[in-house]
Amino acid sequence: ANARITVHTAADIDRIEPEVHGHFSEHLGRCVYEGLWTSDSADEDGYREDVVELLADLEIPVLRWPGGCFADDYHWEDGVGPQEDRPRRRNLFWAQGPEDLPEESNAFGTDEFLQLCERIGTEPYLAANVGSGSPQEAANWVEYCNYDGDTELADRRRENGHEEPYGVKYWGLGNENWGCGGQMSPEQYAREYRRYATYVGTQSNLMFDHDIELIACGFEGHEWNRRFLEEINQSRWGVEFPLDHLTLHHYYGRGMNIDEADEDQYDRMLVEALEMERHIERMAGAINAVATTRDIGVIIDEWGTWHPEATADNGLEQPGTVLDALSAAAVLDVFNHYSDVLTMTNIAQTVNVLQCLIETDEDEAWARPTYRVFDLYAPHKGSEAVQTSVDTPTRELDDDEDRELPLVGASASVDDDETYVTVTNLDCREEKTIEVALEGVDLDSATVEAELLFADHDADAEVDADNAEEFTAEELDVSVDSDTLIAELPASTVAGIS
Ligand code: AHR
Structure with missing residues (x-):
């Protein structure tokens, strides 16, 4: 065999929070x-029916909105009330979008977003404006969404068509405040965070029925997060304002050589994707070292591929490829391994932008290969992640012999008596024979089912409206040899075995 995977079915890591998808x-x-x-x-309310259907089918657990850098300059009151009264604004960060969309009409605002979440059964995550906004504005937003009393803001929500509070649980206080969110130092952001959390968090939890969870913006690397958390600890009078999660963003992409398949750059990109592991460890390390009295979860609220051809001029659009989907599988495996610290992640972005799962033209919407990976990994959601050991061949990067790509990746979870294993052949050149040993599982009496993605496509295969159905999963042949499952995974494929 080329790779041997041992699933330690009794070695629990932690529950895989559904929000990790x-x-x-x-x-x-x-x-x-x-x-x-x-x-x-x-449809009659303005949502794209075809997109809503694809989103609902995927049962996405949480959706972050309205940005990104856009959130750092967004004033939520612009986007509520009668459509004809909503102001048209410049889109400060993304004004370079497709020619007919350079400005923000505010036609899609808080009620449209939250009602979309209700339709597709997803938990909303709103990102408040800490860059150019105020604590008052953010606290008012919480009141508009979540308050059931007799105030002007709660009444405004009712007039705008939603009698009951929405009960929004996740509130981000800022986005990339070290960059587009105000170019702040960690100490400066910590002071802002304390101010916002006082009004948005402490008061809101006293006043509203729904408990909310507050999310602070962190950075790649240990140092920024350590300084932020140390400054947070300096709050006076022993006031414990809420800080439930700390986030970071991790993007990676291929090189500029986009016209021909170049497997060396694919390897490099996959190694960069796997750097996710290091980012999670560094952030969890900073939390453990400094925030000892708080229970803070790690969130990666933007991640995925960002290739050179995705620029602000084209609205950050790039093709949807098998390579992207492979990287998503590799990263989802990493997330499973870190289920003890991860509370949420958010792939960027849902539709048409960067590593979107869904692409549209005027008439139709279709699923990208990355959508298929999320679908294949869905059985992990809410299950208990268990440890896996992967004995795999590796390949050195062509320009850096100190870094190598593990050619096979895997993760596993257990739910009641069922074990689910996902395995990815990250080698874009050659097939791999994999052996999977499930400790403590009697394979003679087990029913084994397995699916495979992308067997008929190379890593650089691109999806479009006409070929989207070719990327769906097919059955994978798995043979049983005493206590081991054996399967052949063609180059650049992903398997799910239960
Ligand atoms: O997802 C695109 C951009 O990437 C977001 O607006 C920003 O937060 C990040 O830099």
Whole structure:
């Protein structure tokens, strides 16, 4: 065999929070307008029926909105109330989008977003404006969404068509505040965070029925997060304002050589994707070292591929490929390994932008290969992650002999008596024979079912409206040899075995 995977079925890591399969949508390019909202195939409320259907089928657990950098300059009151009264604004960060969409119409606002979440059965995650906004504005947003009393803001929500509070649980206080969210130092952001959390968190939890969870923005690397958390600890009078999660973003992409298949750069990109592991460890390390009295979860609220051809000029659009989907599988395996610290992640972005799962044109919407990976990994959601050992061949990077790509990756979870194993052949050149040993499982009396993605496509295969169905899963032949499952995985494929 080329790779041997041992699943330690009794070595629990932790529950895989369903929110780890979350998504992110921003007012950027064609993500919201033309993606989620209005087009030739819009329903009577303005949502794209075809996109809503694909999203609902995937049962996405949480959706972050309205940005991204857009959130750092968004004033939520612009996007509520009668459509004709909503102001038209410049889109400060993404104004370079497709020619007919350079400005923000505010047609899609809080009620449209939250009602979309209700339709597709997903938990909303709202990102408040700490860059150019105020604690008052953020606290008012919470009141508009969540308060059931007799105030002007709660009444405004009712007038706008939603009698009951939405009960939004996840509130981000800021986005990339070290960059587009105000170029702040960690100490400066910590002071802002304390101010916002006082009004948004402490008071809101006293006043509203729904408990909310607050999310602070962190950075790649240990140092920034350590300084932020140390400053947070400096709060006076012993006031414990809420800080439930700390986030970071991790993007990676291929090189500029986009016209021909170049497997060396694919290897490099996959190694960069796997750097996710290091980022999670560093952030969890900073939390453990400094925030000892708090229980803070790690969130990766933007992640995925960002290739050189995705620029602000084209609304960050790039092709949907098998390579991207492979990287998503590798990263989802990493997330399973870190289920003891991860509370949520959000792939960027849901529709049309970056490593979107769904792509649209005027008339139709279709699933990308990455959508198929999320679908294949869905049985992990809510299950107990268990440890896996992977004995795999590796390949050195062509330009850096100190770094190598493990050619096979895997993770596993257990739910009642069922074990689910996902295995990825990250080698874009050659097939791999894999052996899977499930400790403590009697394979003679077990029913084994297995599916395989992308067997008929190379890593650089691109999806479009006409070929999207070719990327669906097919049955995988698995043979049983005493206590081991054996299967052949063609180059650049992903398998799910239960
Ligand atoms: O997802 C695109 C952008 O990437 C987001 O607006 C920003 O937060 C990040 O830099």
